[in-house]
Amino acid sequence: MTTAFMLSDLPEFFLHFLTLSLLSIGGAMSTAPEMHRLLVHDRGWLTDADFTTAIALAQAAPGPNVLFVPVLGFQVAGLLGAAAAFVGILLPSTLLSLSVSRWGSRRRDTPAVRAFTAGLAPVTVGLMFSSGWVLALPFVREPAHRVGGIVLIAATVVAMLRTRLAPIWLIALGAVAGALGWA
Amino acid sequence: MLALQGFGGVLAVAQRELVDRRGWLTREEFIAAYSLAQLLPGPNVVNLSLMLGDRFFGWRGALAAIGGMLLAPLVLVLVLAASYNRLSDYPVVAGALRGMGAVAAGLMLAMGFKMLGTLRRNPMGVVLCTLLGLTTLVAVAVLRVPLAWVVIGFGVFAWGLARWCIARQERQP
Structure with missing residues (x-):
């Protein structure tokens, strides 16, 4: 049971994503609950299943996860919706990042900026391992895919550390191995 | 301009191309x-490509970097969204996606290992x-604390700590 989206809803829709952009610390995914509230719960433009599909698709497809936002927009209002959602979620954060980055590199040698760089480095490395772990977890949990998945993960780590192979070849290899039912 | 085929792991692709x-x-x-x-705020990878593009080529580089990062995947994901219901029935497609997911996990872990080396000079x-x-790692991967809290909380704490360490080092060279 969804409600039809009217063209007159577009400004509200766009404004919503503009606001969420500045709240999306840690990635657009952190604002997904807020989007769910507007799109599914409050306005009924999408069903729960539509919402989950959009996120699963964006995570499965190449490219950054933020792409679930234009998919949601597409499901609500076609290409126009996709454009409104995507520009909305990116524009404010992009302008902010650009100005902060320029400001920071002008002051690269001040103690405050050096401390920022040094202090956050271990946190960032910790986060990289966390993402790797979270991505690997489905393979560890699922007995049917455990052996193949772990072999593929380990082979990727070794290839990245020991060779200069471009990641795209490894991804292609993973796709072939998976399609053959090895992973 | 930037490799854009990162599969849940654009970051690893960017690191490989730009650094290695x-x-x-x-x-x-x-x-x-x-x-x-x-x-x-904003997607990490988008922010990163924006900053690096801007640093090397000014605002046009920034624009090219996010364009390169987002356009092709955007088209692809919209096509997928339009045809999803038919595709998901094929086990081969599901298998290929799973294989690519495993590689994405490996790419991310490998990048973590590489970056460990940088901490020695911290x-x-x-x-x-x-x-x-x-x-x-424990907070995010095990306890599943929301990322925003981890980044802000630990970030501010680590920043203060590093500030203190740098000040101490400069007092006694």
Whole structure:
């Protein structure tokens, strides 16, 4: 049971994503609950299943996860919706990042900026391992895919550390191995 | 311009191209830029490509970097969204997606291992760095604390700590 989206809803829709952009610390995914509230719960433009599909698709497809936002927009209002959602979620954060980055590199040698760089480095490395772990977890949990998945993960780590192979070849290899039912 | 075929792991692709293969950035510079990209609102990878594009080629580089990063995947994901219901029935498609997911996990872990080396020269010292990194890992991967809280909370704490360590080092060279 969804409600039809009217063209007159577009400004509200766009404004919503503009606001969420500045709240999306840690990635657009952190604002997904807020989007769910507007799109599914409050306005009924999408069903729960539509919402989950959009996120699963964006995570499965190449490219950054933020792409679930234009998919949601597409499901609500076609290409126009996709454009409104995507520009909305990116524009404010992009302008902010650009100005902060320029400001920071002008002051690269001040103690405050050096401390920022040094202090956050271990946190960032910790986060990289966390993402790797979270991505690997489905393979560890699922007995049917455990052996193949772990072999593929380990082979990727070794290839990245020991060779200069471009990641795209490894991804292609993973796709072939998976399609053959090895992973 | 930037490799855009990252599969849940655009970051690993960017690191490979810019640091390992082209040598435009050192690992330290890459980590610094990524830390900032993570702390600011907006998708990390988009912020990162924006900053690096801007640093090397000005605002046009920034624009080209996000364009390159987002356009092709955007088209692809919309096509997928339009045809999803038919595709998901094929086990081969599901298998291929799973295989690529495993590689994505490996890419991310490998990048973590590579970046470990940069911590050796950190002014906070190896012990503090290890503690901070491990706490982050446990908080995010095991306890599932929302990322925003981890980044802001640990970020501010680590920043203060590093500030203190740098000040101490400069007093007694």
